[in-house]
Amino acid sequence: MTEQPSFLKDSARVDSAAAEPLPSSRKVYVQGSRADLRVPMRAICQSVTPTDMGGEPNPDVMVYDTSGPYTDPKARIDIRRGLAPVRAAWLKERDDVEELGEYTSEYTRRRNVDPRLDPLRFFDARKPLRAKSGRNVTQMHYARQGVITPEMEFVAIRENMKLQEAREQGLLTSQHQGQSFGASLPDEITPAFVRDEVARGRAIITANINHPEVEPMIIGRNFLVKINGNIGNSAVSSSIEEEIDKLTWGIRWGADTIMDLSTGKNIHETREWIIRNSPVPVGTVPIYQALEKVGGVAEDLTWEIFRDTLIEQAEQGVDYFTIHAGVRLHHVPLTAKRVTGIVSRGGSIMAKWCLAHHRESFLYEHFEDICEIMKAYDVSFSLGDGLRPGSVADANDAAQFGELETLGELTRIAWKHDVQVMIEGPGHVPMHLIKANMDKQLECCDEAPFYTLGPLVTDIAPGYDHITSGIGAAMIGWYGCAMLCYVTPKEHLGLPNKEDVKTGIITYKIAAHAADLAKGHPGAQLRDDALSKARFEFRWEDQFNLGLDPDTARAYHDETMPKESAKVAHFCSMCGPKFCSMQISQEVRDYAKANALDERTALAAGMQEKSRQFRKSGGKLYDKI
């Protein structure tokens, strides 16, 4: 172990706020078919229903857990060492990868011997892995061979969330039938179903062989809708330490993947720290770093520099690459009359390159060469929508849809190589044009997973674009989008801080969950029902803890009613003690029960006597604390 990098100051732990279990929650590991296959979930414990409302115990609610070992009190966290390589044995057993004696990327080699970078460097004793010559190590390749990998089994257990147990307990009876727009959501996710979806290209498991720390997850429309959180330093501000803080903070609140969009200095070293400490897949946009390497002059980019960057990042363990290979020369002039031109950074770089050289981009021309790299490390494509609309006015235009058609062509090429693909989508789209995006994507890209940024449904609310985009995200998730890239309140204005990251993540968890509910994802309504029952029964602590953000819910409650006794009070601040609709509802229920009333039987009864009794015995409203 080298000396602790200076930027870490005295702490080798992550921010303690990001490394505590969530309230009333415990980490549960579900054992798979082998000892080293342990799938993490979070069990939220509930209290007993008050005696006067039934007194029954309330079962633990299992929720999907993206936070990795950070919220496991038994895990030893030391960001200088990184996380444990949970996949290491699985990779080794397949016997199709080799440990390289040296990094392949020239850039990496130069960085590694530069003593000025020592204070910044993550010390990794491991050597990079690469597929043995002639081998293809993608999950899609295995799936197409009929193999169920441990990654697939892990994903199946994770997606199921112990739903069988809930079903046996009768907890799934009340869920509304969904409207899935053609998604096929099985009652139980089996490893074989995961394999089949991956083989079909309808879902991807983004897990680079050089990211053994990752807890496998899946992105596809027949699974839970996922969300991505962007982090990354820029030329203007932020540090490595801040970015690691954002990582652990983002996954605490539910980010399923993280994209490192760094564009400033030391992005190689920043990325290494992030990957080694990330239990979720990490995505990047390699062209950003390639551009740094040519001093920010887009037209000086070359295939060789880009290729070296891909390998550099693949050997670090990046799980998916955004690649804007769909920006073709003839698309570029289609953007000239737009209100907001080209707003994707990657798209604008490639557009500039295409114009300057007046030829198709090296991304497009070398697409099969890129596939060769992807399959040697199992990096997934996130085919970038470089021409996505940057305003409502530009939505669904010829440039956008022209590029989408190209992305469909590229998908089929990638699939020929058994390389996993998802497709990036807009952007800014008014509500009534969202479904056309989803439908066209499914059609052009043959159901490869869609991964959209929002979309923002209006341009007029800078400072609130988590909300303008959360609306569109929920809708497109319902229509079939597999992963939603978050937008923070700082979008268009500045760089998100930790609080913005959290706000963006929670907003997108709402969107993703609302989509799961509307699609009718089995079991999606369990958590809603549990929280609503807790609310009805004035189990305040349970209501907070079952929510996406217990801390904020508790703080808001305490602002009006700070006393501890208020947390067990049978009323809330909105109505006050004498006047509570939930309380009255309980009386209605008691009344119906006491009088054996059900549904419309009350109507027929006409019981003046019962009415008199009720008035006499009827529960007084709870009128003091």
Added chain:
Amino acid sequence: MTEQPSFLKDSARVDSAAAEPLPSSRKVYVQGSRADLRVPMRAICQSVTPTDMGGEPNPDVMVYDTSGPYTDPKARIDIRRGLAPVRAAWLKERDDVEELGEYTSEYTRRRNVDPRLDPLRFFDARKPLRAKSGRNVTQMHYARQGVITPEMEFVAIRENMKLQEAREQGLLTSQHQGQSFGASLPDEITPAFVRDEVARGRAIITANINHPEVEPMIIGRNFLVKINGNIGNSAVSSSIEEEIDKLTWGIRWGADTIMDLSTGKNIHETREWIIRNSPVPVGTVPIYQALEKVGGVAEDLTWEIFRDTLIEQAEQGVDYFTIHAGVRLHHVPLTAKRVTGIVSRGGSIMAKWCLAHHRESFLYEHFEDICEIMKAYDVSFSLGDGLRPGSVADANDAAQFGELETLGELTRIAWKHDVQVMIEGPGHVPMHLIKANMDKQLECCDEAPFYTLGPLVTDIAPGYDHITSGIGAAMIGWYGCAMLCYVTPKEHLGLPNKEDVKTGIITYKIAAHAADLAKGHPGAQLRDDALSKARFEFRWEDQFNLGLDPDTARAYHDETMPKESAKVAHFCSMCGPKFCSMQISQEVRDYAKANALDERTALAAGMQEKSRQFRKSGGKLYDKI
């Protein structure tokens, strides 16, 4: 003038933060057909496009303005006097109202002579108005007589927002065609169209004859989608002064109506202060106050007490009453098996009353008597959905839809009296069940305007229910809902403070505007396009000022880039100076222009020479401030 009430401390002005013009905005009055008909709008002024991007001037953007005289620097604001009675002459001219010598309500009379209330009382020298015997003073009644009232003309001008001028300037060309689900949005709103919609019952102008201070507005699916903000003190906290602050703050950010939901002490006096100072319609739930009058014991409520409360509030000037007359006895047992029973306060009060007396509620039985009161003051019905679902699980159930059918019956009774009606709707509804709510409401209630609370599309995010509900609100607004009742982040948890009110309002302005865009409301996209153009041209100040909340947008920007020079910089903090997609887009545009390229012509050209020239001359990226 009596002495200043003690609660006002030394200030007779509203919070100065709520009484300044918004940045770069000026109050504009559009003159109608008579001198006293001046319709307020807000003109947002823009700067000139930078020279290197065209140098053209950018026109003022007109936006709908709910803030009343508070944002007019020429208006003299003194909340002890209240606002000027802009409608006074219109009311008088119709010669169908009489000034009463004394308040009709016994309760009012008692309050008025109670010296202990002097310190709290708003001093109003005016006498209450009431329809002359046998007259009907509702806007619906006039409309059905073929009369175009000044209120209708005011509304027409207000809804048009000077769109004719924008059209003549060619600013409306790019708007997407909408999808209106049967709404009929004319290119120009004429006074006759307003009249016809009001006569048809498809829209309402909520304007009590005792609220002459109101600036008329309209609620209906063929007009701009409106939003309501709730204020009101409770038994637990808040004061009159706070509530007035919330009023002026709420309308500053865009509340089209305000509901005063006070349940604590002195709600009569609080309401008087609110109405006298409100330029927007004020709604209430009279049963709340009636319940206070019987010590909080629902079963002790009587028609007589309720009737006196209606008259008390009607003579103060409340513009619409939420009345839960649709809660019928046979509906109540339908809620017994719900996850969250009855969550509407009004609904639970009436349910309790019905069960205790085992008979239909006095609201239902006296509905025609209520209509008689409504038409004597032109109070509009907001028929309450007392059985709305309080959880996703309970959405669209028999209790909810049973009540909705009853609301349809009541609508037709009210219309028989020419009384204006809107219908309240849920609540908690997953996305895929929202449209069924809208469709059923249109069908049952014969297109009377729908007014929904959210709906919240999931229950799992206490602390973020402005967002869970904003998603549902945007969607139901698109489907045809006329007014959206806001939800603040404190929903389910506590009482909103001023900051929560603002967050709720902005979220709902987003939802309403997104709905207008999706419906294809003429001109809705103007503001989006202007803001996006400003964004593309790095007119930072214009981008802030055109947004729904300039203050927050500016503050967020300044957090990352505080320097003044950054506000004119041709880049932002997200990409930094060397690396900016907007800047590159501009180059693409310049290139296309310089080379007379358009659309696909670039493709055919194959101009190596042009490409060489571009490299030589091509704009370097703007690389320092």
